[in-house]
Amino acid sequence: MALLSFDMKRNPAQAKTSLLVLLALMIVFPFIAQQFGNSWVRIMDIALLYIMLALGLNVVVGFAGLLDLGYIAFYAIGAYTAGLLASPQFAAVIESFVNTYPVVGNFLVMVCGPEIVQNGIHLSLWLIVPISALFAAFFGALLGAPTLKLRGDYLAIVTLGFGEIIRIFMNNLNAPVNITNGPQGINLIDPIRVFGVSLAGEPGSGSMVKIFGMSTPSVNAYYFLFLLLCIGVIFFSVRLQDSRLGRAWVA
Template sequence: MSTIFERRSTQAGLVLAVLLLPLVLQPFGHHWVRVADVSLLYVMLALDLNVVVGYAGLLDLGYVAFYALGAYLFALLTSPHLTDHFAWIAALFPQGLHAPWWVTIPLGAACAALLGMLLGAPTLKLRGDYLAVVTLGFGEIVRLLVINMSHPVNITQGAQGLGLIDPVHILGVDLGRPLVVAGHEVASVTLYYYLFLALVTLTIVVCQRLQHSRIGRAWMAIRDDETAARSMGINTRNLKLLAFGVGASFGGVTGAMFAAFQGFVSPEAFSLQESVLIVAMVVFGGMGHIPGVILGAVLLAALPELLRYVVGPLQTATHGLLDAGVMRPLLIALAMIITMLWRSSGLWPAPDAAQAQGKNQRPRKGRSRSDSPL
């Protein structure tokens, strides 16, 4: 009974800390609240990719393509770019498109899901490294398309990116501007924090329901042994397509939120490094385990900003011999290597994975007769 009470108390304390975090960080400057906002965006991305990698076992290194699709679709439908460059659109919408979020976000999710299934269809027979290489190439193709779709018809502005993106409006509240509540001003970054926190909570609920559903159990059967799953009557083709589609749709929603939050999108935000980082968050925290994925995303999203204040003084003390731009990724890579050697299943793996890891790392005291090769 006391254990249950302690667990509930810990959960309540954690929820309270998460709710009060922006109010605690705000006196130190909006920068730290913005770091918390970006961390929540990465948590959403990691949870979304966990559906594909952690549940279905499909190593997708091009996930950033769906993230980019959601961001650019939101940007095109809410910025003045299309009306400025296409006279017929300006004639239809003299005041500009400025599509509401309840149109752009579902549309981004649907288009990303369709793109995900189009990617998944020709790769159904690929596994492991082969699938990773194909999806990696797909992500780069989408990024290069975005860069080159500025001529002969200017759709994406190329490498210059799209700006003047409308912020999210909810119940008449413009999240792009500070809100005065009872005489106290709540910054825009704080408003977005609570929006992202609500979306993270919704994503967690959906992922938990998926994990414990028949579809989720079928995904995990495919992940563990696709041949055995097929022999048990599981339709691996349709379920793998569904995993690609569901994961991609979540990525499209997160991309739309990123565009609204930043007010600007460019191809640089959707590079190969971003894809690898999102996969690293899932693997670093613990594939298939929601708390572990959240932990990995928060650490890898916030750690570079924390290291900025560690490496900066070191660079000054060594008269510029240490480059902060090089040292930060180097320290993160070293931390990941050490962690993977120490806990190969991630920092916080699923209980069954943790037990298997403990058995594999348990030292053997001696050699029994059954260990003999004869």
């Protein structure tokens, strides 16, 4: 018998115990790995992000059985949207419109106001996440509508093409109007703030974050946020699989 088992149907008691053991290991990991430097924790930060991406892909490929090779394009759309809503980049967008298309640019200046024109948009994380998700979902629906009846290789070709189109489009969307800053990407993105606490650390803190009166490295703060989000996505994915809609997809 395996030391750890996650089969909730055949052996639910062992599966729950295994989940608790795994969760305990994940909680203590950054404190142990930190003894060898922050790089290992930073790697796990990125790994947790990709785990959440893989769980989303599993809905399409695993549950519905649709070979989607352009899934990462929707992630890119959401990421660029988040970048525009939390950086000085939108100020550069308005400036580009003013220089290239004065009518549109002056309209944006009038609508956005001097603060955004000067400093860009800096929204809260709680607004950025749903807006970015809705924007990515809109493009998902836009691609999904004409490809509803495609299956197998045909769907794979269409989604792969869409993924490449988005990649090329984003890399070249710096002229004539600079929206994405081209291959250089969007810079100076605001650090994540949760309940007023910057997970990158305040200026002069040496990348240390104070949580409940205790100081912890920035990479640890990001790690626990991503771990919490990952647990939420796993829970949602499992509940979705057991729902009527999930069973219909699997069937």
